[in-house]
Amino acid sequence: xxxxxxxxxxxxxxxxxxxxxxxxxxxxxxxxxxxxxxxxxxxxxxxxxxxxxxxxxxxxxxxxxxxxxxxxxxxxxxxxxxxxxxxxxxxxxxxxxxxxxxxxxxxxxxxxxxxxxxxxxxxxxxxxxxxxxxxxxxxxxxxxxxxxxxxxxxxxxxxxxxxxxxxxxxxxxxxxxxxxxxxxxxxxxxxxxxxxxxxxxxxxxxxxxxxxxxxxxxxxxxxxxxxxxxxxxxxxxxxxxxxxxxxxxxxxxxxxxxxxxxxxxxxxxxxxxxxxxxxxxxxxxxxxxxxxxxxxxxxxxxxxxxxxxxxxxxxxxxxxxxxxxxxxxxxxxxxxxxxxxxxxxxxxxxxxxxxxxxxxxxxxxxxxxxxxxxxxxxxxxxxxxxxxxxxxxxxxxxxxxxxxxxxxxxxxxxxxxxxxxxxxxxxxxxxxxxxxxxxxxxxxxxxxxxxxxxxxxxxxxxxxxxxxxxxxxxxxxxxxxxxxxxxxxxxxxxxxxxxxxxxxxxxxxxxxxxxxxxxxxxxxxxxxxxxxxxxxxxxxxxxxxxxxxxxxxxxxxxxxxxxxxxxxxxxxxxxxxxxxxxxxxxxxxxxxxxxxxxxxxxxxxxxxxxxxxxxxxxxxxxxxxxxxxxxxxxxxxxxxxxxxxxxxxxxxxxxxxxxxxxxxxxxxxxxxxxxxxxxxxxxxxxxxxxxxxxxxxxxxxxxxxxxxxxxxxxxxxxxxxxxxxxxxxxxxxxxxxxxxxxxxxxxxxxxxxxxxxxxxxxxxxxxxxxxxxxxxxxxxxxxxxxxxxxxxxxxxxxxxxxxxxxxxxxxxxxxxxxxxxxxxx
Amino acid sequence: xxxxxxxxxxxxxxxxxxxxxxxxxxxxxxxxxxxxxxxxxxxxxxxxxxxxxxxxxxxxxxxxxxxxxxxxxxxxxxxxxxxxxxxxxxxxxxxxxxxxxxxxxxxxxxxxxxxxxxxxxxxxxxxxxxxxxxxx
Numbered sequence: 001x002x003x004x005x006x007x008x009x010x011x012x013x014x015x016x017x018x019x020x021x022x023x024x025x026x027x028x029x030x031x032x033x034x035x036x037x038x039x040x041x042x043x044x045x046x047x048x049x050x051x052x053x054x055x056x057x058x059x060x061x062x063x064x065x066x067x068x069x070x071x072x073x074x075x076x077x078x079x080x081x082x083x084x085x086x087x088x089x090x091x092x093x094x095x096x097x098x099x100x101x102x103x104x105x106x107x108x109x110x111x112x113x114x115x116x117x118x119x120x121x122x123x124x125x126x127x128x129x130x131x132x133x134x135x136x137x138x139x140x141x142x143x144x145x146x147x148x149x150x151x152x153x154x155x156x157x158x159x160x161x162x163x164x165x166x167x168x169x170x171x172x173x174x175x176x177x178x179x180x181x182x183x184x185x186x187x188x189x190x191x192x193x194x195x196x197x198x199x200x201x202x203x204x205x206x207x208x209x210x211x212x213x214x215x216x217x218x219x220x221x222x223x224x225x226x227x228x229x230x231x232x233x234x235x236x237x238x239x240x241x242x243x244x245x246x247x248x249x250x251x252x253x254x255x256x257x258x259x260x261x262x263x264x265x266x267x268x269x270x271x272x273x274x275x276x277x278x279x280x281x282x283x284x285x286x287x288x289x290x291x292x293x294x295x296x297x298x299x300x301x302x303x304x305x306x307x308x309x310x311x312x313x314x315x316x317x318x319x320x321x322x323x324x325x326x327x328x329x330x331x332x333x334x335x336x337x338x339x340x341x342x343x344x345x346x347x348x349x350x351x352x353x354x355x356x357x358x359x360x361x362x363x364x365x366x367x368x369x370x371x372x373x374x375x376x377x378x379x380x381x382x383x384x385x386x387x388x389x390x391x392x393x394x395x396x397x398x399x400x401x402x403x404x405x406x407x408x409x410x411x412x413x414x415x416x417x418x419x420x421x422x423x424x425x426x427x428x429x430x431x432x433x434x435x436x437x438x439x440x441x442x443x444x445x446x447x448x449x450x451x452x453x454x455x456x457x458x459x460x461x462x463x464x465x466x467x468x469x470x471x472x473x474x475x476x477x478x479x480x481x482x483x484x485x486x487x488x489x490x491x492x493x494x495x496x497x498x499x500x501x502x503x504x505x506x507x508x509x510x511x512x513x514x515x516x517x518x519x520x521x522x523x524x525x526x527x528x529x530x531x532x533x534x535x536x537x538x539x540x541x542x543x544x545x546x547x548x549x550x551x552x553x554x555x556x557x558x559x560x561x562x563x564x565x566x567x568x569x570x571x572x573x574x575x576x577x578x579x580x581x582x583x584x585x586x587x588x589x590x591x592x593x594x595x596x597x598x599x600x601x602x603x604x605x606x607x608x609x610x611x612x613x614x615x616x617x618x619x620x621x622x623x624x625x626x627x628x629x630x631x632x633x634x635x636x637x638x639x640x641x642x643x644x645x646x647x648x649x650x651x652x653x654x655x656x657x658x659x660x661x662x663x664x665x666x667x668x669x670x671x672x673x674x675x676x677x678x679x680x681x682x683x684x685x686x687x688x689x690x691x692x693x694x695x696x697x698x699x700x701x702x703x704x705x706x707x708x709x710x711x712x713x714x715x716x717x718x719x720x721x722x723x724x725x726x727x728x729x730x731x732x733x734x735x736x737x738x739x740x741x742x743x744x745x746x747x748x749x750x751x752x753x754x755x756x757x758x759x760x761x762x763x764x765x766x767x768x769x770x771x772x773x774x775x776x777x778x779x780x781x782x783x784x785x786x787x788x789x790x791x792x793x794x795x796x797x798x799x800x801x802x803x804x805x806x807x808x809x810x811x812x813x814x815x816x817x818x819x820x821x822x823x824x825x
Numbered sequence: 826x827x828x829x830x831x832x833x834x835x836x837x838x839x840x841x842x843x844x845x846x847x848x849x850x851x852x853x854x855x856x857x858x859x860x861x862x863x864x865x866x867x868x869x870x871x872x873x874x875x876x877x878x879x880x881x882x883x884x885x886x887x888x889x890x891x892x893x894x895x896x897x898x899x900x901x902x903x904x905x906x907x908x909x910x911x912x913x914x915x916x917x918x919x920x921x922x923x924x925x926x927x928x929x930x931x932x933x934x935x936x937x938x939x940x941x942x943x944x945x946x947x948x949x950x951x952x953x954x955x956x957x958x959x960x961x
Contacts (some may be wrong), residue, residue: 337854337870337921337937380828388828395836403843410851422852422868425923425934430850434843569888571909633912651909652883788887788909 005166007189008078013162016067017149020160023060023111024144027137029053034134038234047130051122054133057140058115064108064147065099068161072099077192080168081105081161087197089597097207098198100215103331104147104161109212111143113219121223128243131230132223139222142355146348156347165192200597200625200633206265210258214285217255218323221288223247224295225320225359228313232366237375241299241312242825246818248296248316253811255289260804267647267797269635274542275800278431280339280408284326287408290401292319294394301387301394304454308391309375315394317363322405324359328352334411338423384459386452393445400438407431432542436492443499443535446528447473447506469509473502484795485544493543500535503528520817527810530803537799541645548583548646549791571651574603576785577694577729577755585646589787590619591755592655598623599656601787603648605639622650622789644795653787676759676777683771692778694756695728702772708738708749717742720765722772728756737762737774750777757784852923857902860926866934869922871896873914881910894920894931906933914938 030053037046068081072095077083085105086098099105118136125132149160165171171188172179178188198207224244231240262285267275276282295315302312329335332349381388407430410421424430451457451465477498481487486497510525549572574580574589581587586606593600600621607616624634636649682690690697705721706713713719719740726733735751739762750761757779764773853859855867873879877893890906892914904922917938924933 337868337919337939383828392832395832399836399839399843402840403847406844406847420854421848422854424847424850425852425866425868430847434846569907571887573883573887651912654883786883788883790909 004186005078005189006187008164009074009076012067012070012076013079013164016064016071016162017160019060019063019067020144020147020149020162023057023064024141024148026053026056026060027141027144030057031134031137031141034130034137037130038134041130050130050133050137054115054118054122054137057137057144058119061108061112061115064161065112068099068105068108071162075195077195078165078189079161080163080165083165083192083195085196085198087195089194090198090203093205093208094198094203097202097211100211101198101202101207102161104159106211106215107143107146108161109215110219111140111147113212113216114140114143114222117220117223125243128227128230128240131234132226135226135229136222139226139359142358146351158351159348201270201635204265204269204635206261206269210261210265213254213261214258217251217258218288218327220247220251220254221292221320221323224251224292224316225363228316229362229366232313232370235370235373237309237370237373241302241309242822244316245296245299245303246815246822248292248299249811249815249818252289252292252296253808253815255285255292256811257804257808259285259289260801264801267794268638274545274794275797276538276542278428280335281330283404283408284329287326287401287404288319288322290397290404291315291322294397294401295319297390297397298394301390305381305385305387306375307377307381307387308394311391311394313367313374315398317367321356321360321363322401324352324356325405328356329408329412334415335408336411338411382456384452384457384462386449386454386457389445389449389452393442393449396438396441396445400435400442403434403438404431433490433492436490436496439535440492440495440499443496443503443532446531447499447502450506450510450525450528469505470498470502473498473505476501476505484540486540489539489543493539496535496539500532500539504532504536507532523810523812523814523817525810526813527807530805530807530810533799533803533806535803537797537801537803541794541797541800544795546583546793547790548585548793549789550582570790571788572790573786573788576655576757577731579606579729582791583793585791587791589785589789592785593621597625599625601650601653601655601789603637603650603787603789605646620646620648622648624650624653624656640798642798644793645797647792647794649790649792651788651790653785655785655787675779677780679761679775679777681763681773681775683766683769683773685769685771690774690776692728692758692776695726697758697760697774697776698725698727699723699772699774700725705736705738708740720762720772722762722774724751724760724774726753726756726758726760728753728758731755735760739763739765739772754785856896856898857900857926857931858898860931864925866923866925869894869896869924869931870919871922872919873917874901875915879910879914883909891930894922902931903929904931904933906936911936911938 030050033046033050033053037043037050040046070076071079072082072086075082075086075088081102081104085101086095090098100109114136118133118140121132121136122129146158147160148158149163150157166188172185175191178185184191224247227240227244227247231237231244259282262282263275266277292315295312295318298308298312298315301308332352334349381391407423407427410423413419414421447469448466451462451469477494480501481489481494481497486493507525507528510521511529514522514525547570550569572580572582574587576589576591579586579588584607586608588604588606589601590604591602593602600623603620603622605616605618605620606614609615618639620637620639622634622637634650636647638648639646682688684690684699686699686701688699690699700723702720702722705719708719717740719738721736721738724735724737726735733753733756735753735758737751737760738749740747740749748762750759752759759777761775761777762772763775766773852865853867854870855863857869860867860869871894874893874895879890879892881890887909888907890908890910892904892906893901894904895901919939921937921939922931922933923935923937924931926932
């Protein structure tokens with residue numbers, strides 16, 4: 001029964017759906033045309049058809065994007081995607097990013113970038129265009145199938161972003177009234193007021209730029225792959241390597257940037273207290289990158305010496321297959337219990353498997369057919385040659401990648417072999433140790449390979465400079481690790497430190513030569529220095545990060561529990577305005593500021609020197625959103641120094657209530673007193689003080705007042721205010737409770753001093769004694785506002801970020817160099 | 826022997842070492858019953874017993890959180906976690922604990938909870954519907 005529903009806008013969806021089919025059809029058409037254009041080079045009409053297909057595909061992909069944007073921007077919640085990922089309250093830049101909040105949108109990003117790269121290839125690739133575009137178009141066609149969402153033989157192929165809400169969700173089941181009342185169901189849209197919105201954790205400016213960068217990285221991996229396939233297919237074994245190097249460098253730069261952006265995002269605004277947690281989803285993005293880095297190095301070896309051809313081909317082919325494998329890992333739901341943030345299964349398991357298998361089979365078949373013809377060298381590389389050690393380095397990158405694949409894929413092995421393995425119980429430690437061992441080798445290689453030349457090197461000269469620089473690196477490492485406290489780390493981490501410093505020194509030497517005129521060496525030298533700094537920064541900050549909020553209070557629940565050192569006690573409770581000393585800081589939770597939907601906890605940090613003078617003071621505002629649908633979601637705030645960061649994260653608080661900001665803060669007076677301990681009354685005269693737990697109250701004067709809140713006073717009314725000074729935790733607050741007589745009835749207006757947890761009433765006037773009665777309500781300890789927070793100090797993390805920027809600059813220089821070489825040949 | 830063959834052997838040896846190290850450090854999934862009979866840490870999958878009390882009182886100890894979990898075999902056990910209560914814990918649909926047994930309590934080192942609802946909430950809000958219906 002498909003009746004018309006009131007208020008639905010079906011046109012953008014129909015149009016969008018048409019574009020998804022068109023995108024698939026045109027990409028397939030382009031792939032076939034380019035295939036025949038490659039096999040019949042004489043007949044140029046095939047090539048024209050291929051281009052036509054590619055252009056139509058580009059238009060269709062843009063069309064999908066426009067339709068989806070239209071739907072999201074106009075809040076057309078009849079579409080499931082808009083309802084699921086956006087809401088009216090989202091600011092524009094997050095509406096833009098809600099586009100790629102879901103699986104479909106991220107596939108679109110991927111296919112969009114691939115379309116852009118396709119157009120660049122048509123423009124630039126010249127004689128390579130037909131075979132390379134045949135492969136890229138095939139990849140485009142397969143990506144398009146992910147978005148079609150059409151039923152074929154009872155099996156849904158892909159998921160379309162244009163599915164309607166009522167198709168995706170059984171509204172009648174969700175709201176039984178719809179089932180019983182067809183009239184209401186007909187009007188269902190009037191009840192869908194707002195969308196689900198975006199997970200508050202993702203509402204961050206990084207969400208706007210991290211996914212596009214990452215997916216440009218993934219998308220650009222297809223280009224070197226396509227060149228490798230084209231080279232094998234067309235038997236242009238040598239040339240493809242030259243043409244593919246700049247693209248491979250580009251993919252390496254963009255994907256690397258995307259990965260580090262993700263790390264920075266996690267560090268700045270997610271709550272896992274670090275920049276890298278070895279989550280399978282993170283690993284999935286770094287796996288193809290490592291192989292690609294290896295591939296780039298071996299390609300350069302081949303270009304310069306003719307060695308390692310087969311390794312270069314295999315690594316390039318593998319890097320793209322691993323991109324697909326990574327997308328299978330994160331999107332199929334296979335990771336299940338092992339990852340916090342894998343996408344949920346959208347019923348595309350076998351579809352994603354097929355994607356990996358298709359390209360794997362193409363790569364293996366082509367390699368097998370051409371195996372005997374592939375260029376190889378009969379002679380071994382010289383031991384003292386640059387090419388040999390670059391090759392060794394690439395192999396070690398592959399081993400490091402191999403380890404990541406093995407561990408991240410544990411759920412896959414379980415599914416395949418029916419085993420019940422679980423990831424290591426301390427995964428971070430396991431990854432750190434194993435990966436560090438590989439990193440030691442790789443950093444050392446990036447260092448001493450700089451002293452080697454291609455083909456043959458003067459052994460004595462090489463050995464001397466290697467040893468001299470190594471000694472220098474060790475000499476620098478010793479004070480560095482003692483100064484930073486890294487000397488307490490596992491031995492292998494100290495070795496990385498030596499390796500990384502060595503790498504920076506050796507490449508620094510090359511950089512000096514660059515300034516003397518050898519400009520073409522600049523790229524690799526700068527990139528390697530950047531890499532060395534990344535390792536140094538990662539090592540010091542992760543290795544010597546210190547939880548400064550270690551809790552020494554708290555009840556011991558059982559001695560047994562205290563004895564087992566299962567977790568450091570990292571969380572500490574801070575009562576409002578009660579300073580706590582943590583490390584060198586005196587930390588106070590001073591208050592809140594609420595800017596819906598964010599609730600900021602103001603945490604004051606002070607450094608007080610021996611003389612009691614405040615030498616430094618700053619305020620951090622970790623925030624939390626209390627979202628009705630998703631509960632309390634908090635993100636940290638960080639104080640950045642040049643050589644260390646102070647990270648503060650609030651886990652929990654009683655100062656924030658679910659859904660605050662949505663309703664007016666209307667306190668019910670009747671319940672209000674329950675928040676306080678039993679009241680105490682004091683008879684006081686001006687000048688007297690009243691003591692309470694956190695300080696004292698001074699009655700400074702009593703006086704008649706003319707105005708009480710919004711009540712206009714007449715001549716018959718008597719209103720007296722008691723001017724009080726509340727001194728609590730070293731701060732003074734003013735309060736003036738009022739006593740009023742109107743029509744022979746006595747009223748009083750209480751005043752609260754929230755920061756001191758007090759409520760004060762002026763309850764009686766005792767003229768005969770010349771005193772007044774003040775009633776004091778004190779909040780019990782537990783009702784006082786508190787936050788539970790965690791503070792971590794990350795030293796020297798800026799090496800990591802600056803190293804990344806330096807590395808990107810280095811790769812960029814290399815791209816320019818290789819492009820120039822390509823033009824000159 | 827050629828240098829490349831030696832190097833190849835070294836690589837294979839390292840690869841095997843990697844597999845062995847992964848295999849030996851990998852943990853296993855088990856039940857609370859398995860946890861009682863072993864000293865090693867293991868992963869227990871189950872779900873929160875929402876009827877029983879979740880205990881977390883930051884004013885007493887900000888690093889003590891206890892709750893009752895039923896493993897996939899239906900066995901229930903008290904779980905203690907040193908840390909604050911994970912946000913939104915009550916809503917979790919599935920919990921994966923890593924840790925070991927101490928007496929009758931399971932001490933979790935790590936809690937991973939899955940709340941599909943957190944990312945994917947297929948609950949349509951039609952709260953207004955009832956009021957409307959009354960007026961018809």
